[in-house]
Amino acid sequence: MGRTRWITVAVLMCLSNGAGAQAPMPALDEALDAPTRAHVVNEYARRLTAQHVDPGRAKAVADNLRQRLNNGEYNDQTTARLLAARVSRDVAAMYADRQTYLEYVPYDLGDERQRPPPPVQSADNFGLRKFETLGDNIGYLHISRFAPVDRASANAAARFMSQAGDCAALIIDLRDAGGDSEAMAALLSSYLLVDRRSYIFKDKQIHLHDQVDREGKVMAEYWTTADAPGKHFGGYKPLYLLVNERTSSAAEAFAYDLQQYYQRAVIVGMPTMGDARVAAKQRVSRQLQTVIAATQAVNLSTRGNWEGTGVQPNRVVTAADALNAAIAMAQASLKPKR
Template identity: 70%
Template sequence: MGRQRWIAAALLLLMTGAGAQTATAPALDEALDAPTRAHIINEYARRLTEQHVDGPRAKAAADDLRKRLARGEYDEQLTARSLAARVTRDLAAVAPDRHTYLEWVPYDLGDERQRPVPPAQSADNFGLRRFETLADNVGYLKITRFGPLDRASIEAAGRFMAQAADCPALIIDVRDAGGDGQAMAALLSSYLLVDQRSYIFRDKQLHLHDQIDREGHVTAEYWTTSDLAGKRFGGYKPLYVLVNEKTNGAAEGFAYDLQQYVKRAVVVGAPTLGDARVGLKQRISRQLQTSIAVTRASNVITRANWESMGVQPDRMTTSGAALDTALQLARAAILVQPATGKARAAQSAP
């Protein structure tokens, strides 16, 4: 019995020691000498000048970095982590941009084996979180992120959107949602839009927005699709999109495009984060990579976007009150919805 207790105690000590060692193991932090710091700053300044979507602002930021380097302001940044924090702060003072910064990572960028494994896209049903019916059968869809499109996510989107197809009104909640899946946002919009420009000639696909580079060239186009899995909600029934201060990226584009297309959706909540650009990341040292905003969104109707100012709600309210506000609006709209609106809703179904 005593021997068994001794063995158990020894094992416990070994496990505790291993756990403590793991918990206190320092993350990699690349040491930087003066020539390496100068190379990183000058190379980042060059990339900014050549790649950033806002040329004049990027040049000002690049010149500022070079001047700070010449004045010795980066002499005390002896590691990759500290240099990334300082450079990012200096960039934000001249060119505030969610996609333009110097990023430190706690692993060797040159060793693929050290890169963290991304979570499975299907783990949260591709961000398509929940459907339920509220008072008066108003549909409620909760989306937490907009991810990339593939066969599985397209099928999941069809099942998700079809749940709300027969509801007399719909609320889509993208509060706190983000992601860079602009193609997913366009796919989901396809279940909610029809061409309203003409009663005779209607396009099966609608052009929503583009991504444009610094030269004004279109690098990506986003359209609705007519080849959809599942039943559509349609382009006429009352539609509300909930947003807040944390709504960002593709979720903002989703809300903005629906708001601008013949006021298809009523946006309810607080102004969104204001992220309408797409960034490019490139390795610059063992543990540093540059991130630069290389394109901006351009809605085909407004020829503008929501950068910095965010998507502005049609009905301003706090994030916490947004759902109740939208539900009140939806129930009121159902009561006064004319018969012609119901007929149009039927016409928009596949």
């Protein structure tokens, strides 16, 4: 009897769990009355004017949003999801800034228990996906994203980059790569750069770029790492980076910095996405947060960045042809000079 009872309980628990898995909790969609809509739009406009890295254009966008609100254009956006979509569309129509929009999230921002767990960074080896030798001792590294730097990801980076240390030439595939960690981009650059400003006195660290706010204040600096562990590819052997129109953010920083530092890397493919800014996010209602580009990259060599234009390839080819083109260029560079 006791055994039968426990089996029955176990079956009921399995059925209950299965039913729960088939019926997930529906995403929240906050209802917004007129005063709340006005608060959200006006507060977003205020933050745009006060925080955006490009204050002149941001003020024009903010004034446009206020005018639309006064004209009743947001009267039909009665939920958080609808208002976020409409306001973001209006912002983009005036200013194509990928780091500036009104964001809807499907949970209560004020309840930490509802926030989704962060992704497991090591699940894909921190975006450090693949190494192989293509022939003629040409190394191939595939990076899908630039993960945050901590002890585990730094150790993975050392192992990953060390594999290419003895290669005669190196191709790094950044097609479709993204990620927010410019720190990881700087760390990986440590394996590919040496100080070329002097033949005698060489610094162990190279200042690549900064993130700078609207007043010119440096909010973050990105340097190569002194004595990064593992074997280094070095700063002189042929290096090629593959990019496409979906290469974005930290991957663009990596490509731009290596291209501009004494033309260290040859960029092959199509112009990248053109996203050189970092956004600040602030809650404005239960399910809405303002996203505003608060800083932008400034490269130490060019004093510019890739915002809007993207990183421009040295060799423009379709994304599908980029690898073959880079292999041919690498092979040509390795042929003995006559």
